[in-house]
Amino acid sequence: MRYFILLLIAIPAAEIAVLLVSGKTIGVGATLLLIIATGVIGAYLAKREGLQTIRKAQEQLQHGQIPGSAVLDGICILIGGILLLAPGFITDIIGFFLLFPPTRKFFKLLMLRYIKKRIERGNIKIIR
Template structure:
């Protein structure tokens, strides 16, 4: 429940405050150009990384492997692309972290550890 509060209330409020500060400091037009630029760059990066991940998943499937890591990459790229399309600097930083492969590795590591803990606690059950 506390994460829902952060997602719905705190992050948009911080984004608005940061956008107002940026508009006052840099000016309205440079702030708007920065928002548009991060959206365009984010869409390009998401497309490039997404296509690369699809190719990697195809190769893994052709070799008879389950593309687990490619699926986690795909989830990170999807969320990162969505965050970059949202207006605001905080979501842009989060989106870039999810799109760049070095930082995405760290995020995937956290995702895997979180899933492992939930499986060990019995919150998630795997049926074979």
């Protein structure tokens, strides 16, 4: 929880600094256009990737499989889409990494490790 609060303060501060430097370097108009463009492109990519993930999960369910990987993909896509809609370049970079399948694998691995640790500690219980 401590890290979450720290990120809640540090990320917006870093975003403001990057936006100020960008505005000074390439101009305010170009910076605003980049922010709007990344939001539009991000929304499109999130929709496209999200629909593919839903189809993948449906196929897995039809074949009697549990769509675990598809659920993690969906979580990454949701977070990535939200980050791309937030104004700023740092969140946009992280959001794009979460949306692209090759880089999404890294984040899925981190989520799996986190979930496994929580299960081992007894914070998450699996009922069968």
